[in-house]
Amino acid sequence: MSKDFSAVELTKAFLNRIKKEDEKISSFITVTEKTALLQAKEIDALISKGKKISFLAGIPLAVKDNILVEGVKTTCASKILENYIAPYDATCVKKLKELGAVILGKTNLDEFAMGASTENSAFFPTKNPYDLTRVPGGSSGGSAAAVAADLCCYALGSDTGGSIRQPAYFCRVFGLKPTYGVVSRYGLVAFASSLDQIGPITKTVEDAQIVFKAIAGKDNLDSTSVEYKFSIFNFQFSNLKIGVPKEYFIEGIEPEVEKIIKQAISQAEKQGAKIEEVSLPHTKYVIPTYYLINTSEASANLARYDGIKYGLSKAQKKDLLNVYLQSRGKGFGSEVKRRIMLGTYALSAGYYDAYYLKAEKVRTLIKEDFYNVFKKVDVIFAPTAPTSPFKIGEKIANPLLMYLCDIFTASVNLVGLPAISIPSGLQIIGKPFEENKILEIAKIYE
Amino acid sequence: MKNIPKKIMVNKEQVAHIAKLARIKLTEKELEKFQKELSSILDYFNLLEEVDVLETELTSNMAGNFFREDNSRPELPELIDELINSAPQKKGRHIKVKAIF
Numbered sequence: 001m002s003k004d005f006s007a008v009e010l011t012k013a014f015l016n017r018i019k020k021e022d023e024k025i026s027s028f029i030t031v032t033e034k035t036a037l038l039q040a041k042e043i044d045a046l047i048s049k050g051k052k053i054s055f056l057a058g059i060p061l062a063v064k065d066n067i068l069v070e071g072v073k074t075t076c077a078s079k080i081l082e083n084y085i086a087p088y089d090a091t092c093v094k095k096l097k098e099l100g101a102v103i104l105g106k107t108n109l110d111e112f113a114m115g116a117s118t119e120n121s122a123f124f125p126t127k128n129p130y131d132l133t134r135v136p137g138g139s140s141g142g143s144a145a146a147v148a149a150d151l152c153c154y155a156l157g158s159d160t161g162g163s164i165r166q167p168a169y170f171c172r173v174f175g176l177k178p179t180y181g182v183v184s185r186y187g188l189v190a191f192a193s194s195l196d197q198i199g200p201i202t203k204t205v206e207d208a209q210i211v212f213k214a215i216a217g218k219d220n221l222d223s224t225s226v227e228y229k230f231s232i233f234n235f236q237f238s239n240l241k242i243g244v245p246k247e248y249f250i251e252g253i254e255p256e257v258e259k260i261i262k263q264a265i266s267q268a269e270k271q272g273a274k275i276e277e278v279s280l281p282h283t284k285y286v287i288p289t290y291y292l293i294n295t296s297e298a299s300a301n302l303a304r305y306d307g308i309k310y311g312l313s314k315a316q317k318k319d320l321l322n323v324y325l326q327s328r329g330k331g332f333g334s335e336v337k338r339r340i341m342l343g344t345y346a347l348s349a350g351y352y353d354a355y356y357l358k359a360e361k362v363r364t365l366i367k368e369d370f371y372n373v374f375k376k377v378d379v380i381f382a383p384t385a386p387t388s389p390f391k392i393g394e395k396i397a398n399p400l401l402m403y404l405c406d407i408f409t410a411s412v413n414l415v416g417l418p419a420i421s422i423p424s425g426l427q428i429i430g431k432p433f434e435e436n437k438i439l440e441i442a443k444i445y446e
Numbered sequence: 447m448k449n450i451p452k453k454i455m456v457n458k459e460q461v462a463h464i465a466k467l468a469r470i471k472l473t474e475k476e477l478e479k480f481q482k483e484l485s486s487i488l489d490y491f492n493l494l495e496e497v498d499v500l501e502t503e504l505t506s507n508m509a510g511n512f513f514r515e516d517n518s519r520p521e522l523p524e525l526i527d528e529l530i531n532s533a534p535q536k537k538g539r540h541i542k543v544k545a546i547f
Contacts, residue, residue: 087528223512288491299468306469308543313534320544321469329471337470338483341461344468345484355491361499400487414505 007047007058011040011102014060018104018151025127025136027146029065030073031105036060039102046100055210057100062152064143065106066113067198068187069093072103076189077121078111080305080312080331090187091222092156092198092215099214104152107142111333112302113163113191115139116405119396120335127392128170134389137167143201144171154202154211158188160195161290162385162409165421168201169384172423174442175201176208177409179432180416181226183212184219192297193224195290195413205442208420212435233437235378237271240441243278243377248408254387257425261383264426264445268381271444276377280369283411285362290410291403292346292359299343305331338399367415370429379438380429382408384421455488456481 015033022028043058063069066076068086070093075081089097097103110120118126118141126141128134129149136145140157144167147155157164159177168175176199183198190196200211218227244265249258269275307313307327314326332340346355373380386407395401412419412429419429420438422445430438456464461481465472472480527539535542 084532087525087532220514223514282497285494285497288493291487292491292494303469307534308541310529310532310534315544318544320546323544324469325466325471328469332470334476334479337468337472337476338480338487340468340470341464341480341484342487345456345464345488348464348467355494357504358494358497358499360504361502362494362497363505364502365497365499367505399483400490403487 003047007040007043007102008037010058011036011060011104014104014152017149021149022146022151024132025129025145025149026124027107027126027136027142027149027151028062028105029075029077029108029123029142032069032072032103035071036102036104039097039100043100043102054099056096056214058102059153060102060104061096062104062107062143062146062155063093064109064140064155064157066109066158066189066191067093067156068189069103069106072106074106074189075123076112077109077123078331078333078336079122080327082122082312084311086187088187090198091184091219093187095215107140107146107155109142110139111336112189112298113139113158113160114298114335114339116162116166116402117390117392117395118142118167119392120333122333125392128389130172131389133391135170135392137170137385137389139163139167140175140201141167141170144168144173144175147171147173147201147203154200154207156198156215157201158191158196158198159409159413160192160197161294161406161413164199164201165409165419165427166385166405168421169423169425170389173201173203174205174208174423175199175421176212176435176439177412177419178212178216178435179418180413181224182216182228182418182433182435184217184222184225186219186221190301192294193301194297195294197413205420205439205446209436209439212439228433231436233434233440235437235440237268237273237444240268240273240379241377242268242273242275243373243380244275245280245283245373245380245382246277247280247283248382252386252404252407253383257383257386257388260424261381261426264424265381267444268441278373278377278380280366280373280411282362282366282369283407286366286411286414287403287407289359289362289366290406290414291342292355293363293414295339295343296346296356296359297343299340299347302332302336302340307331335399363414366411370411370415370417374431378431379434379441382427382429384408384425384427388425455485
C-alpha cells in the first residue's frame, strides 16, 4: 500500500474546510475536533505498525444529530435536548467506530427530524451549498449539505418519510434508505418507530454500498432488526423490467423535474431495460395515511421528554403536571407541537377508529399496491420529490404544503422498501432486501 | 356536527384539550394558530373517508410480533451514574420528582 497522506492529514483537511466553509451553509451543530484527531491518530498508529485496517478506517464522516455518539451532544436540533450528552453510541456508530471511522461532528436537521427543509431546526437553518438562498432539503439537510460541500467524506442520515432521499437530491448527492429493519435503530432518537431507518448519504454509489454494508445487520438491541444476506447482483439491463407509476406524473409535479426523470428513464431504456407503465392506485392517500401514522407514533415516542429524566426542565408551580406542561411548552418548537397534537388527536377516544386505525388499514392497501407492481417489474423508477430545491421561507408558513413534499418518498417508508435517490432526483425503489440491485442500477447514472 | 362548516375541524376549546392531553402548555397566540392549522390539516386527512377498508387487515398485524427473553441486561455502574446525572433534579443516586398534587 502506498501512502499519499495520513489519516490525521485527511481529518485536519476536513476540519479546516469546516472552519472555513461551514459559515456559509451552517451544516454542523457540533464539531468534535479533538476526538476526531484522536481517532485519526489511532488509525495512523495501526498503519505504521503494519496492522490490517478496514476500508473505512481513518475516513471522516458526519453524523445527523439525532443519532447518539457517546460523550457528544445529541440535540435533535431541539431546545429540549440542547445540552443533552449521549451516554452511549448508537449501534451504527459503534460499528463504524470499530472499523476505525473518524467522526467529525453532528449535523443539523429539522427538529426531531420533522420537516423537509431543515428550517425547523431550533438553532439555525442550513443552506443549500449550490444556492445559498435555497433549502438543502430535510430533515437530514445538514448531512446532505456537508457531503455536497466536501465537509466530510460521507454522512449518516435518518429517513422516516424521505429525510435521507429528498435532501440527497436537493444537494446533488446519493442517499440510500434501506429496507425497514436492515439497519439497527438502537441509538437513533425515536420519531415514528414503524417508519424510521438509518442510511448513508454519499458522493458515489460505491461509497453508499460500503457504508451500508458496514452498518447493516441484526442487533439484539433493536428487536425489529433483521439478519442481512449480502448478495451480488450481476444483472443485465436487457433482463431488467422497470415500472414507472402513472399516478406520479399527473398533478403537482414541476415540469422540469418531470423532464429530468423521463430522461433518466429513457437512458435506462437505451441500455436495454424494459420500461412498463404501472399503477399505484392509492397514491393520493399516501400523505394523509403517512401523516396520521407518523404523528400518532411521534406523540407516543415524544412523551418521554417530561423534564424529569433528562433534557430541559421548567416549572412555575410546585406540582408535577406543571413540570410537564412548562418543559414541553418551552422545549418543543412549532412543528413538533403540531405533530404531537395531531397524533394525540388521532389516538384519542372517539377518533382512534376514524383516524389512526383507518390509516393503518389504508397502509395495507398501499403496501398491496407495491407488492402487486413488484410481481410484474424488478424495480420502480420515480421522482424523489415533486419540485426542485425551493427558496428558504417559501413553504415554512404553510405546514400542509411542506407535508406534500413527501408524496413520492413516504410510501416507501409505509411499505418498508429500500430506495436510493441519485443526484438528478431519480428515485429507484426496490423489493425488500434488494439494496444491492438498486445500487447497481444507480451506477449507470454516475 | 352537521352544523359545523367542514373547514372548522377543531375549535379552540378542543385544541386546548388536546394540548392538555399532550402535556404541552400553549400560549393564547399558539392556540389560535394551531386551531387554524390543525383544522385545515385534519380536513385534508378526511380524504381517507372515501377509502373502503371493510375487508382490509392491519399492516402492523401482518408484520408479526418480535419477542425476546425477559432477562435483565446488566449495565456498567459508570453508565448508570451517567444516566442519573443527566436528570435535571437529583439527590444522591435518586432522581427527584415533584409531588403530584
